[in-house]
Amino acid sequence: MSRPVRVLVIDDSAYNRRTITKMLEAIAGVEVIAYACDGEEGLRKALDLCPDLITLDLEMPRMDGFTFLRIIMQNRPTPVIVVSARADDQNVFKALDFGAVEFVAKPTARISPDLFNIREDLERKVCAIAGTDMKKVLRRNLPGDRPRQLPATPRKEESGICQVVIGSSTGGPPALQAIFSAIRQPLAIGFAISQHMPPGFTRAFAERLNRFSALQIREARDCDVMTPGTVLIAPGGRNLVFRRRGAEVLVDVVKPEKGQRYVPSVDVMFRSAAEIYGPRLLGVVLTGMGNDGAQGVTRIKEEGGKVIAEAEESSVVFGMPKEAIATGKVDKIAPLPEVCDHILRFCGY
Structure with a gap:
């Protein structure tokens, strides 16, 4: 500087x-x-x-x-x-x-x-x-700059996507609230979130998001079953991973590896989800510092999934989206007010 x-x-x-x-x-x-x-x-x-x-x-x-x-x-x-x-x-x-x-x-x-x-x-x-740029920060709290509400009526074509994983850091909480408050009807899609956050805060954050959405949003627990219409948030200080049990997909909450810089890790969640869901997965990288999520984006694309990244014009910190875009694996770059729209379209709504 x-x-x-x-x-x-x-x-x-x-x-x-x-x-x-x-x-x-x-x-x-x-x-x-x-x-x-x-x-x-x-x-x-x-x-x-x-x-x-x-x-x-x-x-x-x-x-x-x-x-x-x-x-x-x-x-x-x-x-x-x-x-x-x-x-x-x-x-x-x-x-x-x-x-x-x-x-x-x-x-x-x-x-x-x-x-x-x-x-x-x-x-x-x-x-x-x-x-x-404080204009970006304050703009996120204005109702007029939130994603437009879409009717949750599936289109005739089937997208095949049944799971959405979202990673975010600085500026993420208001961005996530804007996205999920725009969903006014239940969806036949599961969501999982890794928001960089210390221990002790994610439960209150999940409860806050849940008050504004038609989806069921809560902090993830070991052995939770990933179900349509549910949003699981990785607990602060822990990573979220997916595994199969017969026909079900479960999540586990695990300790981060020693020296891991960003926790909950977006890369860990993205890679794990890609192995389970393959082409049925949509990854979303929102505002945040660092490069967490870039490796996971590459893994999602290798397994046939899709990726959305938040555009620089709305990102409070354009670190994570920038690194994701630099991989060349992002399918759609969109400002925050359009992200919910594109999530729903990718999922066939």
Whole structure:
């Protein structure tokens, strides 16, 4: 980068402020320009100093993180990483609705040296979202930019596709909500999702998605049967794989391999699904950092399946879709408002 990424740290705990500041200043190309003890002070400094990125606690005196987000997104949209305890899982997704781009899970709600354990995750996400186009982030929460609702009436021709697997990372939760809220009738298709997310958050995320969709959406468990009309979400910190048991297809939740960078792994899920479903599989790569999913896309195509990738124009981070497209194996590149439409068309609806 031509100049340092200027960061504002907002947290009501002095220990957390110092620790987060120390971790940020250890990242090459990052400069902490100020810190604030609550949302009110943070808002003044954000408007005065115009940081490139903000780290934000949600539970604070005087002005909480949600009020801060609402005001800053109306007046000076800025990339925000929420640094929150796992106990605040529902609040994290509410913050994403308000315009936060990413979140990092604190190991504990208590003041603890364990906070240093978020260093790698924080660094990766700061580097990924620095310079994010906030117009893309805020546009995802506008009803007018969501996929159009299609009647779930099968066309005469049979597509053969019976299973959809979706991979996403940064910007993924609002994208997935947009897609599944556009499905208003049950479908004779199974769905599985690997969204990069830490342990402790995916159950609340699944429950949130389930409230907005005609499909049955829940966190996956070992030995779940993959059935039409069901959406299984890989638990945070674990990988989702498929296996056969007679005429049924089951999913297992497995530990990631040591050193695996992206978890739940899109590549692991895609490769496993390709072996089971072959030409009856559709893979979808949405917004996200890194290259997770590219190897899986190649495997899906080798087995005769189809692939959709989100276009750069709507991707909050164009890492995963870009790498998938670079394989030359993607059948359709589409902006988010059209992704649901193309999923249904590929599946014969």
